[in-house]
Amino acid sequence: MRISELSRRSGVPITTIKYYLREGLLHPGRATAPNQAEYDDSHVRRLRLVRALVGVRGLSVGAAKEVLGGVYEREGDPHRVLGLVLGATADAADTGDAAGGAASPRMSEVDALLDALGWQVSEDASGKAVVARTLDTLAELGTDYDWKRLVPYGELAARIAAVDLDGIEGIRDPLEMAERALVLTVLLEPALMALRRLAQEHQSAVRRGAGPEGPDAPGAPAGGVSPPPAP
Amino acid sequence: MRISELSRRSGVPITTIKYYLREGLLHPGRATAPNQAEYDDSHVRRLRLVRALVGVRGLSVGAAKEVLGGVYEREGDPHRVLGLVLGATADAADTGDAAGGAASPRMSEVDALLDALGWQVSEDASGKAVVARTLDTLAELGTDYDWKRLVPYGELAARIAAVDLDGIEGIRDPLEMAERALVLTVLLEPALMALRRLAQEHQSAVRRGAGPEGPDAPGAPAGGVSPPPAP
Incomplete structure (x- = not known):
């Protein structure tokens, strides 16, 4: 596929794709003309992965490049x-x-x-x-x-x-x-x-006896109601 | 204690303590003269907590203030x-x-x-x-x-x-x-x-059979040794 189709399928703008290609975050396509290359499914997959690393976890482009480079080198x-x-x-x-x-x-x-x-x-x-x-x-x-x-x-x-x-x-x-x-x-x-935080909230309510069916006890002592026996 | 002693005991520079006081991250000491205040153990403890929140977890001063303010208001x-x-x-x-x-x-x-x-x-x-x-x-x-x-x-x-x-x-x-x-x-x-990452490393080595006593098998197939049946 051409770069415009790669952009459409991955949801990553063409300028960003070109930037990732320059930085080595994305492997080059197969050259079909001096200024034209053909991309495939592996490029779509890699772009999604890069976006997840940079976008979701906030890794720098340099850190993402290091991780991806190593992963693909040692893939066996x-x-x-x-x-x-x-x-x-x-x-x-x-x-x-x-x-x-x-x-x-x-x-x-x-x-x-x-x-x-x-x-x-x-x-x-x-x-x-x-x-x-x-x-x-x-x-x-x-x-x-x-x-x-x-x-x-x-x-x-x-x-x-x-x-x-x-x-x-x-x-x-x-x-x-x-x-x-x-x-x-x-x-x-x-x-x-x-x-973990959601579980803390749930269990804190249960231990305090403030569950939806339990009594809401604003005067409950610090430390909660009926703590379980130590394991 | 005076602010110099508070600085020594908490390990936080005097200028930083004054900044935390201005920003409300640290509660005021007991005024003993127009430009002098007396601090106690509660200030030492709070300073260590602020340093942990701002220094270790990288919270902004504003976020740390919000957390601490709420915690101390609801302490009962x-x-x-x-x-x-x-x-x-x-x-x-x-x-x-x-x-x-x-x-x-x-x-x-x-x-x-x-x-x-x-x-x-x-x-x-x-x-x-x-x-x-x-x-x-x-x-x-x-x-x-x-x-x-x-x-x-x-x-x-x-x-x-x-x-x-x-x-x-x-x-x-x-x-x-x-x-x-x-x-x-x-x-x-x-x-x-x-x-979790350390446990992954340990278990990956064990599953691959590359533990200290186990055979190091560089030619092991991708997916590791004896994979379980697909779920």
């Missing part, structure tokens, strides 16, 4: 694709949180957490710095949240990761697999955090 | 504090994701998801718009991820919320409760997403 190897997607999107999205984390004195606590969870991850996984930084902040705030308080969160994160990986198991087309890994990792993050 | 009512924290921080952090979501045609799918999970949440909960927007994007990308695929994620989010709420159960001091709710909701988000 699911594990390496996933590793790259995890690392690159974390770097791009959490630079502020991760900065300086590698040298954090909390890194030994992060290692203790990973040991307790039985996880083997690469030494320089960017997620480690984010967790270390969070532990630092929690300590600065004077909370009693240390790495042991993160163990139940880690166990639930492991169950989320199992659902994530089930979603890419059995996909045979390497390109589709790479894109699916990217979608699951990057695009689902806001939805997961939104579901 | 855990459920309302939590509701405010959830709404305000979601608005501040996810404006881009939530924009236009309220009118999304996917909102009925979000309601179906909430029904399936058995959750009761307020009609205008900002998390709903985020989930609707994500469903929109997943459909645009041509994936087969509809609201039913989010049910297992919702179930795990509910278990995370239960751990969250256990963390504020039994706290009697309303100020401490409000601060804890804020910490759990806002500050733990990056750590939770980092744990």
